[in-house]
Amino acid sequence: MIRAIPIIDPNEYPPMTTWRLFPTQLPSLVLGWTWVLFAFCLGLAHRLHVDEGVLCGYWRPWVEKRWDFTTTIGHGMIKASWFHEGTRFHERIHVWLYESICFLGFVLALALLPALEWRGSLILWATSGAPWLIPLYLYSAFRWKRRGVTWFQAFYYFTFWERAAYSETKSHRDGEHDRWEL
Numbered sequence: 001m002i003r004a005i006p007i008i009d010p011n012e013y014p015p016m017t018t019w020r021l022f023p024t025q026l027p028s029l030v031l032g033w034t035w036v037l038f039a040f041c042l043g044l045a046h047r048l049h050v051d052e053g054v055l056c057g058y059w060r061p062w063v064e065k066r067w068d069f070t071t072t073i074g075h076g077m078i079k080a081s082w083f084h085e086g087t088r089f090h091e092r093i094h095v096w097l098y099e100s101i102c103f104l105g106f107v108l109a110l111a112l113l114p115a116l117e118w119r120g121s122l123i124l125w126a127t128s129g130a131p132w133l134i135p136l137y138l139y140s141a142f143r144w145k146r147r148g149v150t151w152f153q154a155f156y157y158f159t160f161w162e163r164a165a166y167s168e169t170k171s172h173r174d175g176e177h178d179r180w181e182l
Contacts, residue, residue: 021099022053024106025075028098028129029053032074045078051088054095058083074098074129086169093165102128133161 022029036055039045045057056077059067070079070087072094079087105128109121116124141155149158156162 021103024103025099026102027105027126028074028095028102030074031129032072032076032098034076035073036076036078039078051077072098089169090165093168094161097161097164098129101132104128105132133159136160 033055036045036048036057040048040057044060044063046060048055048057050056054072054075054077056079058079058081061081064080068080068082070077070083070091072091075095075098077091077095102125105125108128109116109125112124113121137155137159140159141151143154143158
């Protein structure tokens with residue numbers, strides 16, 4: 001018997017950042033805040049603010065003409081002008097996924113501490129997060145390209161990363177927000 005996954009009220013989601021696990025999240029935090037601040041310094045983003053531990057900004061209008069996507073890397077998010085509450089839930093899933101990967105990196109680094117010594121374990125933990133996703137994006141692109149979709153669709157939409165976020169939330173530019181139908 002297949003059970004339906006219960007619908008979660010968006011107001012009942014836990015916060016973006018779990019502060020008790022914060023020490024394990026430093027690679028994600030440093031990466032996210034660095035890239036948003038870098039985009040701000042280059043004039044690509046503006047209107048910076050912190051939302052539940054995530055440094056957020058908005059794309060400048062001239063950037064948004066070329067890149068009309070809300071982009072989340074680690075604990076950093078640059079929003080498109082059409083950003084709405086449904087998109088916030090979608091991006092929140094990405095932050096949780098980064099946190100999960102950083103926690104996994106932290107646990108692996110501790111487990112391998114005797115074999116890698118402290119430097120190797122520190123490097124393993126510090127590179128957890130986005131660098132670990134690059135092979136997954138490439139795998140997705142090669143796997144799905146055979147199915148007759150474009151490279152961008154295969155590289156982006158068919159990764160487990162986006163599929164997880166879209167399965168939890170269905171958020172579109174028109175403001176819709178609900179669970180995917182099972």
